[in-house]
Amino acid sequence: xxxxVGLDPGLRRTGWGVLEVAGSRLRPVACGxxxxxxxxxxxxxxxxxxxxxxxxxxxxxxxxxxxxxTVVNRNPATSLKLGQARGVAxxxxxxxGIEVHEYAARRIKQxxxxxxxxxxxQVWRMVQVLLPGIPIPNGDxxxxxxxxxxxxHHRSSLAAFAGGRR
Amino acid sequence: xxxxVGLDPGLRRTGWGVLEVAGSRLRPVACGxxxxxxxxxxxxxxxxxxxxxxxxxxxxxxxxxxxxxTVVNRNPATSLKLGQARGVAxxxxxxxGIEVHEYAARRIKQxxxxxxxxxxxQVWRMVQVLLPGIPIPNGDxxxxxxxxxxxxHHRSSLAAFAGGRR
Numbered sequence: 001x002x003x004x005v006g007l008d009p010g011l012r013r014t015g016w017g018v019l020e021v022a023g024s025r026l027r028p029v030a031c032g033x034x035x036x037x038x039x040x041x042x043x044x045x046x047x048x049x050x051x052x053x054x055x056x057x058x059x060x061x062x063x064x065x066x067x068x069x070t071v072v073n074r075n076p077a078t079s080l081k082l083g084q085a086r087g088v089a090x091x092x093x094x095x096x097g098i099e100v101h102e103y104a105a106r107r108i109k110q111x112x113x114x115x116x117x118x119x120x121x122q123v124w125r126m127v128q129v130l131l132p133g134i135p136i137p138n139g140d141x142x143x144x145x146x147x148x149x150x151x152x153h154h155r156s157s158l159a160a161f162a163g164g165r166r
Numbered sequence: 167x168x169x170x171v172g173l174d175p176g177l178r179r180t181g182w183g184v185l186e187v188a189g190s191r192l193r194p195v196a197c198g199x200x201x202x203x204x205x206x207x208x209x210x211x212x213x214x215x216x217x218x219x220x221x222x223x224x225x226x227x228x229x230x231x232x233x234x235x236t237v238v239n240r241n242p243a244t245s246l247k248l249g250q251a252r253g254v255a256x257x258x259x260x261x262x263g264i265e266v267h268e269y270a271a272r273r274i275k276q277x278x279x280x281x282x283x284x285x286x287x288q289v290w291r292m293v294q295v296l297l298p299g300i301p302i303p304n305g306d307x308x309x310x311x312x313x314x315x316x317x318x319h320h321r322s323s324l325a326a327f328a329g330g331r332r
Contacts, residue, residue: 043231043256043266050257065209076245080236083249088257090209090250091216100209 003029004155005062005098006148007053008140009089011036011081014049015140018060019131019148026152028131029060031141036085046088053092065093066151068143069102103150108143111150169195170321171228171264172314173219174306175255177202177247180215181306184226185297185314192318194297195226197307202251212254219258231259232317234309235268269316274309277316 001022008015017031034052036045067090070083093100106116113126124142130149136142167188174181183197200218202211233256236249259266272282279292290308296315302308 084253087250
């Protein structure tokens with residue numbers, strides 16, 4: 001049995017979701033959102049985000065992480081802000097000794113809903129169906145669990161390729 | 167006497183420069199570039215960048231940091247990559263207990279060369295003139311020292327506004 005964490009980084013809110021994988025069985029452990037304070041310098045906000053993620057990772061001890069790949073069809077200012085939060089989230093995982101896997105948004109949606117063009121609401125609904133047993137409070141937590149689900153589905157093939165294409 | 171550090175974040179190379187300020191006197195202490203490995207996962211590269219910056223900050227113990235404000239006139243993919251490195255650099259400073267100040271690129275160029283539209287080469291040349299005594303190996307280290315210089319010039323007025331507009 002191992003634990004995976006999915007992360008959906010954002011400066012104001014970063015979604016997270018932890019799954020347990022035992023063979024082909026998946027069990028949701030916990031999910032939620034860590035919120036950085038809306039005020040204060042950017043550096044302090046990033047520090048708060050990092051600290052909150054560090055606590056989640058320490059509490060649930062996942063050994064692998066999944067995160068959506070860079071979305072580039074946005075404006076540069078948004079991409080820069082998202083990048084700063086994303087860098088901090090990836091760093092928190094790396095410094096916790098967690099291997100981070102990145103998946104394209106379409107691939108995550110496909111893994112969860114069967115279609116790469118699913119809406120955020122469709123993803124949330126399907127994640128609740130696929131992972132009954134814990135309440136999923138919002139779309140960011142659902143997106144994080146969706147990334148973890150996608151990774152759970154692909155990790156055996158990834159393991160076969162370890163050190164190769166990735 | 168206090169020490170300031172300027173940072174010029176980038177995923178492949180992050181410039182840094184440390185100044186000593188005693189009254190109106192400025193003395194360059196050291197500068198350089200920390201380079202993240204070109205290979206490996208993004209998370210591991212960010213971890214290496216963070217670790218290298220952490221060492222620099224530990225070695226020179228600056229108490230305030232200056233960094234160029236977000237440049238948004240780039241494409242989203244570039245902005246996202248820059249953002250990830252920038253988030254990690256800001257975090258390294260914040261977690262070292264260093265107060266981070268951000269300055270617009272034009273303001274930094276103006277402080278160093280007298281004109282907001284100066285080229286990277288002009289900035290490098292003027293930083294070498296203004297801070298003799300240490301070799302400045304490249305433009306990224308020069309940009310970092312330029313940010314520190316700009317902060318040194320403005321910090322007394324910033325101190326007066328502390329807790330106010332910023």
